[in-house]
Amino acid sequence: MNRRLRNIFDLGVKELRSLRRDPVLLFLVGWAFTVGVITPGRGAGDASVHNARIAIVDEDRSALSERIADSFYPPYFRPPRNIPLSAAEPLMDQGEITFVLVIPQGFERDLIGDRSDVQLLVDATRMKQAGIGAGYIERIVRGQVKEFLEKTRREAPVTADLVVRTKFNPNLVPAGFQGLVALINHTTLLTVLLTGAAVIREREYGTIEHALAMPITSVEIMLGKLWATALVMTAVVITSLTLVVRGVLDQAIAGSLPLLVTGVVIYLFAATSIGIFLATVARTMPQLGLLAVMVVIPMNMLSGNNTPLEAQPVVLQWLMQFSPSTHFVSVAQAVIFRGATLAEVWIQLSVTAGIGVALFLLALLRFRSSMAAARG
Numbered sequence: 001m002n003r004r005l006r007n008i009f010d011l012g013v014k015e016l017r018s019l020r021r022d023p024v025l026l027f028l029v030g031w032a033f034t035v036g037v038i039t040p041g042r043g044a045g046d047a048s049v050h051n052a053r054i055a056i057v058d059e060d061r062s063a064l065s066e067r068i069a070d071s072f073y074p075p076y077f078r079p080p081r082n083i084p085l086s087a088a089e090p091l092m093d094q095g096e097i098t099f100v101l102v103i104p105q106g107f108e109r110d111l112i113g114d115r116s117d118v119q120l121l122v123d124a125t126r127m128k129q130a131g132i133g134a135g136y137i138e139r140i141v142r143g144q145v146k147e148f149l150e151k152t153r154r155e156a157p158v159t160a161d162l163v164v165r166t167k168f169n170p171n172l173v174p175a176g177f178q179g180l181v182a183l184i185n186h187t188t189l190l191t192v193l194l195t196g197a198a199v200i201r202e203r204e205y206g207t208i209e210h211a212l213a214m215p216i217t218s219v220e221i222m223l224g225k226l227w228a229t230a231l232v233m234t235a236v237v238i239t240s241l242t243l244v245v246r247g248v249l250d251q252a253i254a255g256s257l258p259l260l261v262t263g264v265v266i267y268l269f270a271a272t273s274i275g276i277f278l279a280t281v282a283r284t285m286p287q288l289g290l291l292a293v294m295v296v297i298p299m300n301m302l303s304g305n306n307t308p309l310e311a312q313p314v315v316l317q318w319l320m321q322f323s324p325s326t327h328f329v330s331v332a333q334a335v336i337f338r339g340a341t342l343a344e345v346w347i348q349l350s351v352t353a354g355i356g357v358a359l360f361l362l363a364l365l366r367f368r369s370s371m372a373a374a375r376g
Contacts, residue, residue: 007216011224012231015198019232025197029232032186033240041179041249049133054099055081057088062108064148068101071140088121098123099133101141111145112152177337179249183240184332185300187233188325191268192296195229195275196288199367203283218368222276222360229275230268237264254339263331266349270324270356277363280370299325304333324359327352 019025054077058065072080083091083100091097102119110116120137124130238261245251253260278295282288300306302316303325309317320326327348334340334348342349 004217004220007220008223008227011216011221012228015225015228016232018198018201019194019228022197022201025194029190029194029236032190033183033236034244036186037179037182037240037244038248040182041245041251049076049129049136051075052077052099052129052133053097054078054101054137055083055088055091055097057083057085057100057102059085059105060103060107064108064111064144065103067148068103068141068144071144072137076136092121092123095123098126098129099137101137108148111148177251179245179251180332180336181305183237183245184305184325184329187237187264187267188271188299189292189296191229191233191271192275192278192292193288194232195225195272196279196282196292197285198225198229199276199279200282200285200288204285218364218371222364222367225276226269226272226360229272230265233268234261234265237261251336253336255335255341259342259345260332260335263328263335263345263349263352266352266356267324267328270352270359273356273359273363277359277366280363280366299323302326303329305329322355324352324355327355 051074054072056065056069058069069080069082080101081097083097085102088097088100088102092100100121102121104116104118107116107118118141120134122130122134238257241253241257241260246253274295275292278291279288282291302312302320303309303323304320305325309320309326312320331340331345331348331352334345
């Protein structure tokens with residue numbers, strides 16, 4: 001037993017030394033867990049409204065229309081421009097304005113008479129802001145109209161009000177959430193690539209033949225690669241959570257960090273097994289990269305990390321229960337955002353571990369067959 005443990009330890013150290021001599025992979029890992037997390041967290045791909053350009057065509061010139069115009073201010077909107085109606089279309093065609101709010105003449109008078117309309121023109125080519133921005137503007141106008149009617153003692157005919165209270169992320173700031181989505185996605189991709197690259201590297205360098213001539217088993221070789229990759233990925237994930245997510249993106253982790261790290265370690269066991277299995281199928285690094293894209297992207301996209309699992313077709317929901325990423329995402333979101341404890345996530349952790357064991361055995365069978373073919 002001591003000899004087996006020593007072999008596993010030495011093989012893992014060998015993998016760490018090989019990774020240290022690979023500057024491309026080191027750069028990829030460093031970039032993915034720093035810039036690759038900060039960029040989406042800081043707003044790349046963010047669909048929220050920020051510094052939107054709005055113009056107002058105020059044909060009413062009433063106190064209410066002025067109050068509505070004064071309701072648009074940073075950081076959501078730039079100070080609105082007052083323009084004539086004839087200038088609205090040219091400015092939108094030139095890309096200088098995204099929203100044009102048209103307040104018709106007699107708006108305040110007609111509103112007191114219980115009927116009045118405003119028009120909102122939207123440049124829909126700015127897809128990331130058009131839909132959400134229109135909703136913002138509608139709420140702002142409705143709020144001012146309701147307040148005006150209350151002051152004139154003519155209540156709007158509303159029988160019920162919908163009050164929304166956001167429990168988690170009450171300010172609806174997407175920075176931390178998007179950064180954590182990227183962190184989880186990069187963890188899956190880099191784990192598969194690092195483990196697979198370790199196997200492909202040995203085959204290309206011819207060191208697999210040296211391993212075959214040594215008194216070591218396939219299980220020891222796999223476990224050596226597994227613990228080395230898991231150690232590296234766990235270290236970079238903890239560093240990224242502490243320095244990037246908490247420090248740069250200012251996203252608090254509501255739950256226990258040790259519990260989250262435990263979930264990461266269990267998930268890495270499954271992800272490294274996937275990497276070894278793919279490396280036994282691929283013969284070169286380009287083939288491994290293509291296989292990783294075919295496997296990792298669906299795992300990331302359908303795991304509930306980008307789109308809620310319940311919003312997907314029932315067949316996909318059923319199939320994704322066999323993916324370790326689905327259960328890991330559930331654990332990570334529960335611990336990070338909702339402060340879940342072990343009593344609330346132990347089932348997902350157990351399922352992730354079970355899937356990891358199954359993937360490890362499958363990868364071991366494939367790895368043994370490839371080793372036997374190499375001996376022959």
